[in-house]
Amino acid sequence: MEKKDVKEELLKRYKYFYENAGLILGPYYKNCRLNLPTNLIEDLEISFLSEIRLEDTNFYKEFEKQKEDKNYLEKADAAIKQQKKDSWGYSFPPELDLWTLIFKVREYIKDQSGDLDNKKVKIDVLDEYFRLRRYENNGRIWTSGYNYTFEDIKNNLFNGSYPIRKELEPTRKKHDVGVKSNIFLNTIYNRDDKKYVSYFSEEEKQNVYLSLHDELPWNLTINCSHEENEEDKLERPNNTKPCSEDFYVKEEEIFMSGEEYYQRCTNCGYIVNIPKEILSLGIKERIDNSIKSNPDLERYNVLKSELESIENKGKTKALTNKN
Numbered sequence: 001m002e003k004k005d006v007k008e009e010l011l012k013r014y015k016y017f018y019e020n021a022g023l024i025l026g027p028y029y030k031n032c033r034l035n036l037p038t039n040l041i042e043d044l045e046i047s048f049l050s051e052i053r054l055e056d057t058n059f060y061k062e063f064e065k066q067k068e069d070k071n072y073l074e075k076a077d078a079a080i081k082q083q084k085k086d087s088w089g090y091s092f093p094p095e096l097d098l099w100t101l102i103f104k105v106r107e108y109i110k111d112q113s114g115d116l117d118n119k120k121v122k123i124d125v126l127d128e129y130f131r132l133r134r135y136e137n138n139g140r141i142w143t144s145g146y147n148y149t150f151e152d153i154k155n156n157l158f159n160g161s162y163p164i165r166k167e168l169e170p171t172r173k174k175h176d177v178g179v180k181s182n183i184f185l186n187t188i189y190n191r192d193d194k195k196y197v198s199y200f201s202e203e204e205k206q207n208v209y210l211s212l213h214d215e216l217p218w219n220l221t222i223n224c225s226h227e228e229n230e231e232d233k234l235e236r237p238n239n240t241k242p243c244s245e246d247f248y249v250k251e252e253e254i255f256m257s258g259e260e261y262y263q264r265c266t267n268c269g270y271i272v273n274i275p276k277e278i279l280s281l282g283i284k285e286r287i288d289n290s291i292k293s294n295p296d297l298e299r300y301n302v303l304k305s306e307l308e309s310i311e312n313k314g315k316t317k318a319l320t321n322k323n
Helices: 003-028 038-049 058-066 070-086 098-110 116-134 150-154 183-189 202-212 281-293 297-322
Strands: 221-223 246-248 255-257 260-264 271-274
Touching: 003 038, 003 058, 003 070, 003 098, 003 116, 003 183, 003 202, 038 058, 038 098, 038 116, 098 116, 116 183, 116 202, 221 271, 255 281, 255 297, 260 297, 271 297, 281 297
Parallel strands: none
Antiparallel strands: 221 246, 255 260, 260 271
């Protein structure tokens, strides 16, 4: 592995374990507890932190074979369903997700008693996985890895962290050091731009998130204008007109009329046609289901558009008279 390949490799690992965490952890979940064998955690540490490409690790090769085993998949699926049932009670079972997977590796490294300099590097690099996992597609910028940073505490940002635990004396033997110093770890840890905290830009985090979640980007905007579209047959209120300002496109605000998609401009209330091309099949399906559960949604938005237009004109007239 070369330095130029490190970022792409980390992202590949992140996506793979994000998508497969439940299948990896499921077979070890029982009675609201998760007991992972040490050899599995050792293999996971190599997969997350070594310079060996993911697809060349023993874990990857073995796990891909397990995924072809019907009995293994049924056992994992049953455990995932059981964990969800247990979550409705008062037992607070561990989540069968990527966060838990990284946490288990982190705890294993924290128990390391030898090669302490590299131990610190490994924990620091694992934080890059935690930072990617914290991204929420809502514009909030996280600086925290596993533990909260002062900046995030100051900004009242909280999500998905385990409580800070008392430091315990490591129990692993001095020679048991796990993954040793390598180009993957050192490229991330010794990067020049470390003052920016994260190895990834907010745009990169967003791209990763959107590749795994069927959502619109939180910062997607469209201009409030009326473009000629033969398919756009919506009758808008006579007193409304576009303001030519940009506004955010939000799935929960989109409604349908016929086969077209619309959203009210948050600045003036004008109803703007939303291009179908920016909506995935999943988003279209969710919007369609929303319309089915609330058939008056189109009428509501038309009336709301007219009301907002009247209110905005009243505000403008009041300001004019005041001046």
